[in-house]
Amino acid sequence: MSAAGSLSPLIHLVDDDAAVRDALALLIATVGLRVEKWADPEAFLASFDRHGIGAIVLDIRMPGLSGMAVLDSLRASGADQPVIMLTGHASVDLCRRAFKGGAAEFLEKPVDDEVLLDALQQAVRRHVRSRERHAADQAARTRFNALTDREREVLGLIVAGLTNKEIGRALSLSPRTVETHRANLFDKLEAPSLAQLIRHYAALVAGDPG
Amino acid sequence: MNAPPKLSALPRFGKLLPCLSAGFAGAALGCALLIQQSLAQQREDFETGARIAHRLLSQRAVQHEAVLVTLSLLRATPDARLTAVYPQVLQLRQRAAGEIWPGPDRLRTALEAAEQSSRKPQLAAADMTTGRFWIVMPTPNGAGAAAEAHALEVSLALMVPWSEWPFGASPEVMQASSTRAWLVHDGAAFAMHAEAASSAANPPLALRQFTFDKRLAAESQPFTLHVEQNYRIADLPWLSLALWLAAWSALLASGVHMLRLRRARRRAEALLRLGQVSRLNALGEMAAGLAHELNQPLTAVLANTQAAMRLLDDDPPEADAARAAMTQAAAQARRAADVVARLRRSIERPGGKCVTVDLAELVRSSANLLEPECRRRGVAMAVSGADAVPVAADPVALEQIVHNLIGNALNALEATPAPSLQLAVTRDPATRQARLSVRDNGPGVAAAVRDHLFEPFVSARPGGLGLGLSLCDTLATEMGGRLRHQAASPGAEFILELPLARSEDAGQPVRRPA
Numbered sequence: 001m002s003a004a005g006s007l008s009p010l011i012h013l014v015d016d017d018a019a020v021r022d023a024l025a026l027l028i029a030t031v032g033l034r035v036e037k038w039a040d041p042e043a044f045l046a047s048f049d050r051h052g053i054g055a056i057v058l059d060i061r062m063p064g065l066s067g068m069a070v071l072d073s074l075r076a077s078g079a080d081q082p083v084i085m086l087t088g089h090a091s092v093d094l095c096r097r098a099f100k101g102g103a104a105e106f107l108e109k110p111v112d113d114e115v116l117l118d119a120l121q122q123a124v125r126r127h128v129r130s131r132e133r134h135a136a137d138q139a140a141r142t143r144f145n146a147l148t149d150r151e152r153e154v155l156g157l158i159v160a161g162l163t164n165k166e167i168g169r170a171l172s173l174s175p176r177t178v179e180t181h182r183a184n185l186f187d188k189l190e191a192p193s194l195a196q197l198i199r200h201y202a203a204l205v206a207g208d209p210g
Numbered sequence: 211m212n213a214p215p216k217l218s219a220l221p222r223f224g225k226l227l228p229c230l231s232a233g234f235a236g237a238a239l240g241c242a243l244l245i246q247q248s249l250a251q252q253r254e255d256f257e258t259g260a261r262i263a264h265r266l267l268s269q270r271a272v273q274h275e276a277v278l279v280t281l282s283l284l285r286a287t288p289d290a291r292l293t294a295v296y297p298q299v300l301q302l303r304q305r306a307a308g309e310i311w312p313g314p315d316r317l318r319t320a321l322e323a324a325e326q327s328s329r330k331p332q333l334a335a336a337d338m339t340t341g342r343f344w345i346v347m348p349t350p351n352g353a354g355a356a357a358e359a360h361a362l363e364v365s366l367a368l369m370v371p372w373s374e375w376p377f378g379a380s381p382e383v384m385q386a387s388s389t390r391a392w393l394v395h396d397g398a399a400f401a402m403h404a405e406a407a408s409s410a411a412n413p414p415l416a417l418r419q420f421t422f423d424k425r426l427a428a429e430s431q432p433f434t435l436h437v438e439q440n441y442r443i444a445d446l447p448w449l450s451l452a453l454w455l456a457a458w459s460a461l462l463a464s465g466v467h468m469l470r471l472r473r474a475r476r477r478a479e480a481l482l483r484l485g486q487v488s489r490l491n492a493l494g495e496m497a498a499g500l501a502h503e504l505n506q507p508l509t510a511v512l513a514n515t516q517a518a519m520r521l522l523d524d525d526p527p528e529a530d531a532a533r534a535a536m537t538q539a540a541a542q543a544r545r546a547a548d549v550v551a552r553l554r555r556s557i558e559r560p561g562g563k564c565v566t567v568d569l570a571e572l573v574r575s576s577a578n579l580l581e582p583e584c585r586r587r588g589v590a591m592a593v594s595g596a597d598a599v600p601v602a603a604d605p606v607a608l609e610q611i612v613h614n615l616i617g618n619a620l621n622a623l624e625a626t627p628a629p630s631l632q633l634a635v636t637r638d639p640a641t642r643q644a645r646l647s648v649r650d651n652g653p654g655v656a657a658a659v660r661d662h663l664f665e666p667f668v669s670a671r672p673g674g675l676g677l678g679l680s681l682c683d684t685l686a687t688e689m690g691g692r693l694r695h696q697a698a699s700p701g702a703e704f705i706l707e708l709p710l711a712r713s714e715d716a717g718q719p720v721r722r723p724a
Binding site for chain 1: 501502506508516517521524531538539541
């Protein structure tokens with residue numbers, strides 16, 4: 001949890017060859033990305049920071065645990081960092097397996113700086129976006145959970161496109177009461193407009209068993 | 211230590227056993243048929259002979275009656291000429307009316323008794339130990355002692371002359387063929403054959419005995435002809451049996467030989483294919499390993515140099531960091547060079563041992579190995595040239611070259627109508643070179659490839675590795691030879707030249723082609 005707060009992206013570079021590791025690390029560092037080098041895939045899996053923003057560069061051909069096996073364990077453990085696979089001899093089969101296993105990119109060695117750095121920056125951007133979206137989803141859920149049961153009913157009917165009058169009829173409430181609930185839930189959900197409300201909460205309403 | 215040979219011998223024997231028993235069964239069946247046939251043949255011969263003997267004896271007996279009847283009708287006096295015409299008639303006698311028979315008493319009473327019993331010719335005083343008998347007949351117009359009577363004495367042994375006897379021209383011949391004949395009367399028998407003293411005590415070993423019994427066709431001479439013949443071991447059809455067994459074993463041997471040859475050829479083909487496949491596999495493995503080995507330093511070189519460029523582009527340029535990166539790049543470039551050097555050392559062949567090899571024989575055996583493949587593809591393959599061409603070469607390498615050249619030609623002929631492949635082995639004593647020409651009538655080598663034929667990774671064939679000819683060229687060069695290509699019309703000709711073996715130089719006699 002210590003590095004969780006760090007906003008600067010961190011690239012994890014896993015390659016058993018020291019010369020390759022150092023050279024790639026140096027190259028990545030020239031664009032201002034932080035790099036953590038790992039020689040041993042097992043050590044990497046055991047102790048890398050799963051919560052930080054960043055990406056993973058994996059060599060496929062490594063003694064012990066292969067890059068493919070590392071990719072599988074990453075996905076099985078729910079790590080969400082994008083993974084860029086590197087290989088000396090690419091084959092269609094290897095490529096297919098990598099993408100099926102959830103790799104973001106599949107690059108051939110020797111790799112051109114532009115290609116690698118572009119891929120890394122894109123991966124980092126994507127990771128940041130996905131983390132943001134995730135955070136937004138979390139906040140919306142918290143707010144949604146703060147609603148009363150009646151407010152949730154009203155919200156469901158608003159999302160379904162009913163007018164206040166129709167909602168009042170459906171719930172046997174006076175239009176004024178409906179109006180009050182409506183104002184309250186807009187307030188609680190911090191929605192500036194009906195459009196925003198529907199966009200952020202329609203999915204939560206649909207998934208709400210109540 | 212004894213177990214492995216035993217184990218390997220068992221399945222061999224297990225495979226051999228049905229073959230052996232089938233072989234024995236075939237031989238035995240053939241022999242049985244031959245013996246059966248010989249037996250039937252001899253039985254038929256015997257029966258024919260016996261019937262002839264019976265007919266001859268019967269004819270003579272009827273003749274005796276006829277002579278006697280004629281004498282008594284004519285009331286003729288006995289004439290000495292009659293015994294000259296019929297050698298078996300020993301003597302003739304006549305009794306005038308009212309007289310008695312001349313001669314000893316015993317004979318007289320016998321003749322009288324016979325004469326009384328009938329008016330037809332009658333047997334009298336038959337003596338089966340000496341083989342003599344009488345027949346007697348009274349004249350038709352009288353009776354008893356008042357009438358005249360005639361009698362004649364006959365010898366059984368002389369009845370049929372040996373020249374007409376069906377079982378050999380003399381008693382000895384007859385005995386040699388193990389045939390015995392008797393005339394039997396009243397339980398006594400007269401032997402027609404020569405009764406050897408030993409034959410009774412030591413009867414011949416008979417596998418089968420044929421017998422014949424029949425009464426002579428003359429009432430006055432009631433003798434039964436009894437003939438026996440033995441089928442002895444000596445009568446077996448030995449020559450036919452020997453010929454049959456020889457032919458059968460030759461057939462079996464050639465069958466086994468062909469089977470063995472076919473199996474050997476199949477195994478050789480399989481080994482050859484296996485060798486090629488494993489070589490390709492090894493090549494693939496090596497290529498993958500090589501790619502990784504070279505890619506690692508190349509990756510480092512590229513990354514370092516590109517990082518250095520970026521560092522120098524910075525403002526201000528980070529010269530020290532860039533220099534460190536370049537130093538790293540140089541080190542990694544050297545590492546790549548080391549990989550290449552190591553690779554070259556590892557695939558360097560340790561130079562096969564050059565021995566004297568008969569190029570012509572090697573070409574023939576290679577062609578023989580690929581012959582089924584040729585037949586499958588409909589390629590007409592012809593091997594011509596000298597009988598024996600000894601060259602100094604590494605046999606394994608040479609075989610590889612020859613096999614590759616033939617294989618290439620076969621591949622080139624894939625889409626050619628009426629494909630033909632000609633192999634010719636010749637020698638040039640002047641240059642001390644042996645020459646193998648492999649010529650096909652395929653489409654020939656494309657002009658684009660022609661100048662680079664012997665370079666690695668150049669192939670005219672889609673999917674070809676382009677290593678075959680380059681390897682052949684390397685091998686040929688290592689053996690002091692040369693491989694070259696010559697366009698033929700149509701097709702392509704590959705010529706391998708190798709130095710003749712040194713024994714040639716020493717002037718040792720070598721067979722010349724006819």
